[in-house]
Amino acid sequence: MLRTGLRLLVPGLLVLLWWTTSAGSTSPFYPPLREVLAAFQESWLFARLGSDLVPSVTRLLAGLLIATVVGIAVGAALGRSRLLARALNPAVQFCRSVPGTALIPISVVLFGIGDGSKILVIAFVCVFPVLLNTVDAVRGVDPQLEDVARSYRLTPVQRLAFVLLPAAAPQIFAGIRTALGIAFIMMVVTELYAATNGVGFVTLSARNSFDVPQMWAGTVLLGLLGVALSALFLVLQRRVLRWHIGMTERN
Amino acid sequence: MLSVTNLRKTYGSGDQAVEAIRDMTLTVDKGEFVCIVGPSGAGKTTMLRCLCGLLKPSSGTVTLDGAPVTGPPKEIASVFQDYSRSLMPWFTVRRNVGLPLRNRYRSTADRAERVGTALDAVGLSGFGDRYPWQLSGGMQQRVAIARGLAYAPEILLLDEPFASVDAQTRADLEDLILRVRDDTGVTMLLVTHDIDEAVYLADRVVVMSARPSVVLETVEVDLPRPRDQVTTKRLPRFAELRTHVLTLIRRTALDGSAPTPDHHSTIGERR
Ligand SMILES: Nc1ncnc2c1ncn2[C@@H]1O[C@H](COP(=O)(O)OP(=O)(O)O)[C@@H](O)[C@H]1O
Ligand SMILES: [Mg+2]
Numbered sequence A: 001m002l003r004t005g006l007r008l009l010v011p012g013l014l015v016l017l018w019w020t021t022s023a024g025s026t027s028p029f030y031p032p033l034r035e036v037l038a039a040f041q042e043s044w045l046f047a048r049l050g051s052d053l054v055p056s057v058t059r060l061l062a063g064l065l066i067a068t069v070v071g072i073a074v075g076a077a078l079g080r081s082r083l084l085a086r087a088l089n090p091a092v093q094f095c096r097s098v099p100g101t102a103l104i105p106i107s108v109v110l111f112g113i114g115d116g117s118k119i120l121v122i123a124f125v126c127v128f129p130v131l132l133n134t135v136d137a138v139r140g141v142d143p144q145l146e147d148v149a150r151s152y153r154l155t156p157v158q159r160l161a162f163v164l165l166p167a168a169a170p171q172i173f174a175g176i177r178t179a180l181g182i183a184f185i186m187m188v189v190t191e192l193y194a195a196t197n198g199v200g201f202v203t204l205s206a207r208n209s210f211d212v213p214q215m216w217a218g219t220v221l222l223g224l225l226g227v228a229l230s231a232l233f234l235v236l237q238r239r240v241l242r243w244h245i246g247m248t249e250r251n
Numbered sequence B: 001m002l003s004v005t006n007l008r009k010t011y012g013s014g015d016q017a018v019e020a021i022r023d024m025t026l027t028v029d030k031g032e033f034v035c036i037v038g039p040s041g042a043g044k045t046t047m048l049r050c051l052c053g054l055l056k057p058s059s060g061t062v063t064l065d066g067a068p069v070t071g072p073p074k075e076i077a078s079v080f081q082d083y084s085r086s087l088m089p090w091f092t093v094r095r096n097v098g099l100p101l102r103n104r105y106r107s108t109a110d111r112a113e114r115v116g117t118a119l120d121a122v123g124l125s126g127f128g129d130r131y132p133w134q135l136s137g138g139m140q141q142r143v144a145i146a147r148g149l150a151y152a153p154e155i156l157l158l159d160e161p162f163a164s165v166d167a168q169t170r171a172d173l174e175d176l177i178l179r180v181r182d183d184t185g186v187t188m189l190l191v192t193h194d195i196d197e198a199v200y201l202a203d204r205v206v207v208m209s210a211r212p213s214v215v216l217e218t219v220e221v222d223l224p225r226p227r228d229q230v231t232t233k234r235l236p237r238f239a240e241l242r243t244h245v246l247t248l249i250r251r252t253a254l255d256g257s258a259p260t261p262d263h264h265s266t267i268g269e270r271r
Helices: A002-023 A033-044 A049-080 A082-097 A100-111 A115-139 A143-151 A156-192 A199-208 A212-240 A242-250 B044-051 B093-101 B108-121 B137-150 B167-184 B195-201 B236-255
Strands: B002-011 B018-028 B033-037 B059-064 B076-079 B155-159 B187-192 B204-208 B213-220
Touching (some): A049 A082, A082 A115, A100 A115, A156 A212, B076 B137, B093 B108, B137 B167, B187 B195
Parallel strands (some): B033 B204
């Protein structure tokens, strides 16, 4: 009770500060919070929810999902095989050094301005934190566990599913968490360039048409969305890594 | 019958080569309880890993019922030295014990039954749904033993299984192992650096020298069974045997020269 109160205290104060400083504002770029909230309600509760918020979030999740699957699969392979790692390392290092935003024009030229092109960019940028964490984690698995797996004759698939991946899971989750942050940024950025819908698109269009409260409202929504996504992720992580949390707390 | 002939294992090569095992020859008959005793770093773990097909010897042969061991055989189950690193912390006790049974029993009901029996045998019936890290060290090692038993092996290999538990737990676990052996007739090969433990448990003690190791002697243990922590250890014969083994080990440890296999026992009366 007290803890929840404490957590809400600072955000509450900030909103209050915003409200009071903006209430009498005459600057067109700093509209009263009242107007921002009105714009928020008009657009996001719930008129544009289906037409813009849902497509944004869908693209983000699709990109992140692809990145996770590919990152874990390739990462596990690279972590297992020194030869493969040596062969692919230069390519991986090059690809991960390319700034994600620089890929958008190429992707638009190659794959158009549809969802696929945006999802691809998000996935491409997000794959590296997952991949590199997986490589590291798989390499760090206790050799004794592998002895156990081999001596009890587990099949390669069983070794992967019941030993390697669970052992690597805490570090893989850390990678996905980083990827989520990047995916969120890329979600917005892909919508600022050649887009037809999305929260980022709406926010940018509002600026272009001097609908300043709408622009502020879009930004507020993005903030809320970011908080919600990372909270959801934490819930998922707590569920999957319950054993790890329990074990760490015990020691 | 498990048989090891002129086993040699050198790690690495060139300047960095570590000769862990120079020459080990031994056999373990069906139903026997053999203990290998040797100082730390003697190559005991190396030896067991060669025996269960996890490690390829540099030379020499390992055969199980006449067939060469080239990979982990289904007749052998292992209990590893460090229990905290041999159980999967993401699985409950039940799933840890059941994991190796997946390829043996298709039906989950059969699997659950075997797991239940094995947990009963080590006195952990009520702990199936706990996680290993919720248990004490002694209990974790029991889980590892249960996992070995559930696998229904002909031979159970144990690598210093009680080295990191307290004395009382250790005595309990030793008696547990003896009882399991009586109940199941499984062949036991246990490695330890503890001479008392080796003499207390074994039918035969293989005494290993310090690295590079050879078999110093194989000592028959003619103590009556069933054994008991108090009465067995009070027998004059127990003291005699442990002193004999201790003398063997100390002699090589002190003179420091590369030992040679000595198949002629100095205790004379046994082999
Ligand atoms: N993978 C390895 N590479 C190089 N040396 C090793 C390796 N494993 C063990 N050794 C060395 O071999 C010797 C025997 O080790 P080990 O079999 O673990 O002995 P013990 O189990 O009797 O304590 C030690 O000197 C150890 O340092
Ligand atoms: Mg050892």
